[in-house]
Amino acid sequence: EDQVTQSPEALRLQEGESSSLNCSYTVSGLRGLFWYRQDPGKGPEFLFTLYSAGEEKEKERLKATLTKKESFLHITAPKPEDSATYLCAFSTDSWGKLQFGAGTQVVVTP
Amino acid sequence: DAGITQSPRHKVTETGTPVTLRCHQTENHRYMYWYRQDPGHGLRLIHYSYGVKDTDKGEVSDGYSVSRSKTEDFLLTLESATSSQTSVYFCAIGFRETTGELFFGEGSRLTVL
Numbered sequence: 001e002d003q004v005t006q007s008p009e010a011l012r013l014q015e016g017e018s019s020s021l022n023c024s025y026t027v028s029g030l031r032g033l034f035w036y037r038q039d040p041g042k043g044p045e046f047l048f049t050l051y052s053a054g055e056e057k058e059k060e061r062l063k064a065t066l067t068k069k070e071s072f073l074h075i076t077a078p079k080p081e082d083s084a085t086y087l088c089a090f091s092t093d094s095w096g097k098l099q100f101g102a103g104t105q106v107v108v109t110p
Numbered sequence: 111d112a113g114i115t116q117s118p119r120h121k122v123t124e125t126g127t128p129v130t131l132r133c134h135q136t137e138n139h140r141y142m143y144w145y146r147q148d149p150g151h152g153l154r155l156i157h158y159s160y161g162v163k164d165t166d167k168g169e170v171s172d173g174y175s176v177s178r179s180k181t182e183d184f185l186l187t188l189e190s191a192t193s194s195q196t197s198v199y200f201c202a203i204g205f206r207e208t209t210g211e212l213f214f215g216e217g218s219r220l221t222v223l
Binding site for chain 1: 154
């Protein structure tokens, strides 16, 4: 059965303290691995799509990487505004049919 | 930015009553999706649509139906609401088909008593 597991469930960081979030997946026929950010009371916001092992993408303080079994979201020198829940998802079929992990809640304190 | 409006944003109803949630988009996107989000389960796909009158089931479709009579509107109906359908419901559009990017609405919080 295809599945994705995110760890840790929650992460508390000091401002400037870099860290990584993990997304482990067991998927046959991966079409894309996605990262979304979700703020409380809001819908998820797209961050990245990764298509194949070895691929990396960056946006401001965030960098996503992909291996054959895991994806990492690295947060470099985080700021309080990076506080959110980060969701990992995958697609094996049509693009919009995503299966999501439960998310990692990140809190960055000043 | 894409425009998605979900209505109602909050609703409390009783078991056994019908409920319809509406998703309206202003961008003329072909693909639309309904997801539900529950603690510990993440987001799960309920139904999706590839165009007018073209819909299909997702992972958790039991107890739900959908309709899409116009490109801009995608309706999710709970024919007889149950307490297990208490959730936050998100509509999404396929914003960029080449990247798989979805654009989500703000969500509709449904409580079934």
